[in-house]
Amino acid sequence: MTAIDDLKEYFTEIKRLSYVGSLLGWDQETYMPRGSVSGRAKQLSLVQKLIHQRLTSLEVGKLIQKAKKINNLNDIEAAMIRESEREYLHATKLPERLVIDITETGSQAVEAWRKAREEKKFKGSDFEPLLEKNVALQIEQAERLETHPDLYSTLIDLYEPGATYNWIANIFNKIKPKLVDFVKKLDSSSNKPKQDILRKKYNEDDQFKLSVEMIKKLNFDLNHGRQDRSTHPFTSSLSSVDTRITTRTTENFLNECIFGTIHECGHALYDMGFKKEIHDTILADGCSMGIHESQSRMWENIVGRSKEFWQYWYPTFQEYFPENLGNYPMEEFHRAVNVVKPSFIRVNADEVTYGLHIILRFEIEKDLIEGKIQINELADVWNSKFEELLGLTPKDDADGVLQDIHWSWGSIGYFPTYFLGSMYASQIYNDALKKKPSLPEDYAKGEFSNLLAYLRENVHQHGSIYRANDLIKRITGEDLNPDYFLKYIENKFYPIYGF
Amino acid sequence: MTAIDDLKEYFTEIKRLSYVGSLLGWDQETYMPRGSVSGRAKQLSLVQKLIHQRLTSLEVGKLIQKAKKINNLNDIEAAMIRESEREYLHATKLPERLVIDITETGSQAVEAWRKAREEKKFKGSDFEPLLEKNVALQIEQAERLETHPDLYSTLIDLYEPGATYNWIANIFNKIKPKLVDFVKKLDSSSNKPKQDILRKKYNEDDQFKLSVEMIKKLNFDLNHGRQDRSTHPFTSSLSSVDTRITTRTTENFLNECIFGTIHECGHALYDMGFKKEIHDTILADGCSMGIHESQSRMWENIVGRSKEFWQYWYPTFQEYFPENLGNYPMEEFHRAVNVVKPSFIRVNADEVTYGLHIILRFEIEKDLIEGKIQINELADVWNSKFEELLGLTPKDDADGVLQDIHWSWGSIGYFPTYFLGSMYASQIYNDALKKKPSLPEDYAKGEFSNLLAYLRENVHQHGSIYRANDLIKRITGEDLNPDYFLKYIENKFYPIYGF
Numbered sequence: 002m003t004a005i006d007d008l009k010e011y012f013t014e015i016k017r018l019s020y021v022g023s024l025l026g027w028d029q030e031t032y033m034p035r036g037s038v039s040g041r042a043k044q045l046s047l048v049q050k051l052i053h054q055r056l057t058s059l060e061v062g063k064l065i066q067k068a069k070k071i072n073n074l075n076d077i078e079a080a081m082i083r084e085s086e087r088e089y090l091h092a093t094k095l096p097e098r099l100v101i102d103i104t105e106t107g108s109q110a111v112e113a114w115r116k117a118r119e120e121k122k123f124k125g126s127d128f129e130p131l132l133e134k135n136v137a138l139q140i141e142q143a144e145r146l147e148t149h150p151d152l153y154s155t156l157i158d159l160y161e162p163g164a165t166y167n168w169i170a171n172i173f174n175k176i177k178p179k180l181v182d183f184v185k186k187l188d189s190s191s192n193k194p195k196q197d198i199l200r201k202k203y204n205e206d207d208q209f210k211l212s213v214e215m216i217k218k219l220n221f222d223l224n225h226g227r228q229d230r231s232t233h234p235f236t237s238s239l240s241s242v243d244t245r246i247t248t249r250t251t252e253n254f255l256n257e258c259i260f261g262t263i264h265e266c267g268h269a270l271y272d273m274g275f276k277k278e279i280h281d282t283i284l285a286d287g288c289s290m291g292i293h294e295s296q297s298r299m300w301e302n303i304v305g306r307s308k309e310f311w312q313y314w315y316p317t318f319q320e321y322f323p324e325n326l327g328n329y330p331m332e333e334f335h336r337a338v339n340v341v342k343p344s345f346i347r348v349n350a351d352e353v354t355y356g357l358h359i360i361l362r363f364e365i366e367k368d369l370i371e372g373k374i375q376i377n378e379l380a381d382v383w384n385s386k387f388e389e390l391l392g393l394t395p396k397d398d399a400d401g402v403l404q405d406i407h408w409s410w411g412s413i414g415y416f417p418t419y420f421l422g423s424m425y426a427s428q429i430y431n432d433a434l435k436k437k438p439s440l441p442e443d444y445a446k447g448e449f450s451n452l453l454a455y456l457r458e459n460v461h462q463h464g465s466i467y468r469a470n471d472l473i474k475r476i477t478g479e480d481l482n483p484d485y486f487l488k489y490i491e492n493k494f495y496p497i498y499g500f
Numbered sequence: 501m502t503a504i505d506d507l508k509e510y511f512t513e514i515k516r517l518s519y520v521g522s523l524l525g526w527d528q529e530t531y532m533p534r535g536s537v538s539g540r541a542k543q544l545s546l547v548q549k550l551i552h553q554r555l556t557s558l559e560v561g562k563l564i565q566k567a568k569k570i571n572n573l574n575d576i577e578a579a580m581i582r583e584s585e586r587e588y589l590h591a592t593k594l595p596e597r598l599v600i601d602i603t604e605t606g607s608q609a610v611e612a613w614r615k616a617r618e619e620k621k622f623k624g625s626d627f628e629p630l631l632e633k634n635v636a637l638q639i640e641q642a643e644r645l646e647t648h649p650d651l652y653s654t655l656i657d658l659y660e661p662g663a664t665y666n667w668i669a670n671i672f673n674k675i676k677p678k679l680v681d682f683v684k685k686l687d688s689s690s691n692k693p694k695q696d697i698l699r700k701k702y703n704e705d706d707q708f709k710l711s712v713e714m715i716k717k718l719n720f721d722l723n724h725g726r727q728d729r730s731t732h733p734f735t736s737s738l739s740s741v742d743t744r745i746t747t748r749t750t751e752n753f754l755n756e757c758i759f760g761t762i763h764e765c766g767h768a769l770y771d772m773g774f775k776k777e778i779h780d781t782i783l784a785d786g787c788s789m790g791i792h793e794s795q796s797r798m799w800e801n802i803v804g805r806s807k808e809f810w811q812y813w814y815p816t817f818q819e820y821f822p823e824n825l826g827n828y829p830m831e832e833f834h835r836a837v838n839v840v841k842p843s844f845i846r847v848n849a850d851e852v853t854y855g856l857h858i859i860l861r862f863e864i865e866k867d868l869i870e871g872k873i874q875i876n877e878l879a880d881v882w883n884s885k886f887e888e889l890l891g892l893t894p895k896d897d898a899d900g901v902l903q904d905i906h907w908s909w910g911s912i913g914y915f916p917t918y919f920l921g922s923m924y925a926s927q928i929y930n931d932a933l934k935k936k937p938s939l940p941e942d943y944a945k946g947e948f949s950n951l952l953a954y955l956r957e958n959v960h961q962h963g964s965i966y967r968a969n970d971l972i973k974r975i976t977g978e979d980l981n982p983d984y985f986l987k988y989i990e991n992k993f994y995p996i997y998g999f
Contacts, residue, residue, distance in 0.1 A: 017546050020539070021520060024527060032531070033742065036723035040519070040739025040780060047516050051550070224535035240539025243532065281539060 004067040005078050011064055012085050012283040015055050017240075020281075022048040024239050030231040031247065053100070056092035065089060077278060080466040084283045087162070094145050103138050107410040110135055114409035121397040123380045128409065133376040135411045136369050143370070153370045156414030160290040161421065163468045166367060169417050172424070173360050176483040180356050181390060183490065187341050187353070192499035194336030201325040205250035205258075211321050212248055212262040215314070219300065219449050221246075221266050222273055234261045236268035236297075241280035244272045256338065260301050267300030268293060270453060274461025289469040290415065294422025295429060296460065302352045302423070303430050303489070304452065309444040311335045339497050343391040345400035352423060353490050357390040359420035362405075366413050425473060427485040429460065432477045503566040504577050510563055511584050511782040514554050516739075519780075521547040523738050529730040530746065552599070555591035564588060576777060579965040583782045586661070593644050602637050606909040609634055613908035620896040622879045627908065632875040634910045635868050642869070652869045655913030659789040660920065662967045665866060668916050671923070672859050675982040679855055680889060682989065686840050686852070691998035693835035700824040704749035704757075710820050711747055711761040714813070718799065718948050720745075720765050721772055733760045735767035735796075740779035743771045755837065759800050766799030767792060769952060773960025788968040789914065793921025794928060795959065801851045801922070802929050802988070803951065808943040810834045838996050842890040844899040851922065852989055856889040858919035861904075865912050924972060926984040928959065931976045 025045050033041060055061065068082050110131035117126035143152035146159075154165040187193075213228055221228075231247035238244045246265035251257040271293060275285050287293035304310055315331040326334065341351045347358040365382060368374040374382050383402040388394050395401030407415055433455045434440060443451050459476045473481055524544050532540060554560065567581050609630035616625035642651035653664040686692075712727055720727075730746035737743045745764035750756040770792060774784050786792035803809055814830040825833065840850045846857040864881060867873040873881050882901040887893050894900030906914055932954045933939060942950050958975045972980055 017543050021543055034724050034726055037742035040741045044516050225533050242539045243536035
């Protein structure tokens with residue numbers, strides 16, 4: 002056994018413990034009886050404790066130092082050391098007191114957030130001081146981790162390793178005015194698509210059955226995964242040969258199940274595609290949240306909302322729902338799933354306005370961490386920024402600053418990765434089309450394996466061997482470039498909106 | 501914190517790890533995709549390793565010694581020390597090499613057993629030498645554990661703590677001739693019930709739906725448990741507030757699902773009923789396999805095959821299956837589920853002949869462990885004993901010595917607990933009837949909570965605080981006495997068979 006083998010083995014055990022934790026979580030969201038939460042919570046925190054003990058043991062520090070002395074490492078070996086050290090430093094730089102404080106304050110804040118959201122009022126709520134505490138704890142965390150010179154970059158790095166505030170701000174600032182103008186332009190169209198057809202009554206069991214048909218066709222491997230229902234859709238890997246997704250159905254809104262399923266399927270295809278060599282190792286993971294999101298968004302939006310996709314799928318949908326769709330033209334259905342329209346809630350936003358929702362959060366997070374916004378100003382700042390970016394003013398905080406759970410559990414720096422995902426997706430897809438120009442024609446024939454083969458080859462197999470920025474350069478020869486996203490939405494939406 | 505608290509906490513962590521292992525197993529048997537076995541196996545053995553490490557650490561030995569010095573222990577405290585020491589000694593007395601050998605030989609033997617059973621031939625099979633090795637390993641295990649002066653008692657003690665070969669042999673020898681005679685007597689009846697009605701076509705989804713209705717009525721708590729399907733029915737506790745059962749359906753045999761479900765429900769009611777004080781502790785378990793089996797068998801046979809039970813349930817069954825049962829009289833249906841008839845396969849045996857299947861295995865196990873039977877004689881010994889006890893000769897080894905999986909995974913000493921379960925059940929139920937004579941009338945009204953209350957009070961709440969033999973004395977005032985079982989079957993089956 003070399004030092005690298007020892008390190009690999011050590012972190013594979015940690016990975017397996019984290020898979021065990023994922024099963025505890027998956028079961029809790031799918032099949033666990035409602036009254037069994039208390040026992041499960043203790044099991045989850047025990048598994049977390051065991052992982053933490055392993056990450057902070059004296060042994061792991063020595064293993065890493067020993068491995069770092071080896072010369073001529075290949076990419077996988079180098080990445081294993083890099084990621085092991087990353088997790089080790091993260092675990093050892095934070096005192097136990099802080100970790101517990103973050104978890105406990107987060108739990109309280111989530112409860113308070115739910116209540117405040119129900120009451121639709123942030124200012125004066127119990128959630129307000131807890132959010133303030135969350136921010137303070139995240140500042141302390143960033144000060145201790147010190148991955149980057151500025152605090153917000155250190156927090157971003159937790160989700161998008163290697164990314165910084167400046168790098169993202171540069172990209173977001175470039176795209177922001179163009180996006181605002183683009184949304185206005187579409188809004189000026191005299192031939193806007195309507196969503197009404199998606200809001201008819203659709204039998205929920207049929208929706209679920211159809212969604213399983215769809216993921217099969219998208220090459221989701223039911224021998225190494227499954228789909229179930231849950232309140233909030235998610236993807237969970239329980240080993241490198243067991244990736245599960247969930248979906249939800251809404252009787253009077255088809256998008257929820259259909260596009261939610263394709264989205265999670267995109268995540269799952271990534272996790273199902275790591276090369277054997279890194280199975281169950283520390284590298285058996287997406288290389289960043291942004292790259293992970295690029296996979297879900299590519300399948301959901303670029304593929305799943307394309308005309309060719311619906312050329313193939315629409316007849317099946319008509320068979321499932323003849324009353325609603327039997328006489329409804331495919332072209333109009335395709336337009337309906339591509340409505341662009343400013344709205345309050347991020348998770349319901351279309352793929353164009355979505356970026357603006359993210360930019361707003363990104364700018365607020367930066368100012369919160371730097372103390373430029375006080376908590377008692379937060380709702381007002383939100384509303385005025387929202388007006389500026391999306392031309393609407395939230396009527397209450399449930400439609401505004403209280404809509405997302407992320408800040409309540411202490412996640413600051415996560416949001417930007419969602420929009421990075423859209424941009425990574427366009428840039429990677431642009432490359433895929435250059436190499437395989439007939440991809441859209443494939444979709445029209447119900448053939449989705451050629452795109453998957455491209456993604457397996459270029460993205461999936463590598464897991465987290467490469468950092469996001471290296472990966473995008475390896476694939477496309479350049480850094481992340483927002484122009485690809487702009488070009489993609491122009492090419493797609495101008496025709497749909499009759500320009 | 502007292503030394504007892506420390507010990508309790510220490511073993512509660514081990515218990516939680518074992519629950520995590522149970523979830524890994526439950527998921528594997530219910531929802532896990534087929535291709536995900538390899539990843540799951542590694543997780544299971546990791547959890548086993550963590551448990552073993554904890555059981556053999558220096559710390560636990562010291563904790564036990566410290567706790568043993570405390571005076572004036574209450575029953576729970578004394579039992580915690582007793583059970584902790586039991587697990588500690590079991591883990592530390594066996595060298596790692598032996599434990600691995602038992603597991604690995606067991607795995608190989610299970611595979612070889614499956615093949616041999618398919619080919620219906622034991623002698624000369626690959627399974628034969630592996631079973632020989634299993635026996636040798638069990639002998640070594642017993643020699644090392646040395647819980648009792650004789651080896652077989654030490655193995656029995658693994659499943660039925662405190663029980664010995666002599667004690668069981670005494671009981672079995674007393675009941676054996678009476679059981680043989682009783683079976684012959686029933687066989688001489690000129691008015692024997694027939695099973696044909698149970699072998700009609702019954703829709704499997706309806707069977708499952710009905711079985712869920714039944715467990716609800718039996719007070720299985722769906723807020724702290726659930727029922728799913730699996731290849732082999734089982735009960736699994738995933739915490740003291742999460743007990744799950746599985747069932748299977750067979751289109752042309754109603755018993756499989758109905759009585760299988762009631763059986764597992766009986767196990768589950770036990771696990772759902774531990775007093776809060778011992779939740780998730782080392783005492784949150786049945787006090788022995790025999791007592792656990794007494795609960796499943798009481799519900800399945802004494803309650804579930806009683807006339808009053810069917811007075812309540814039959815109309816519902818008629819509604820579910822009007823074609824088969826609409827015009828079929830309840831009395832005849834009740835007789836059909838109570839057919840007594842010698843047959844080859846233990847798991848399909850009725851509650852009377854079942855004991856003879858067990859006595860046969862008990863006698864053979866004793867001789868195997870003492871070297872009085874050689875492996876190459878095993879099939880012949882089986883067949884001649886079977887002829888002696890049940891009056892039939894297996895036509896091949898699949899119907900004979902190869903029918904059970906237990907020996908292939910190295911379980912020797914487990915079988916007798918099944919029949920002890922039937923006897924414990926009759927004796928406890930006799931006491932329940934003395935205290936609550938109207939129980940059968942309750943069943944006829946669909947009221948099963950009075951029996952459950954009795955069992956909660958006398959059996960369930962105590963978990964493994966008391967040893968089986970103490971428990972039965974506490975409840976009934978006497979040792980296990982096979983006469984209760986004999987009286988029960990006479991009172992029940994003579995009328996059914998027209999005597």
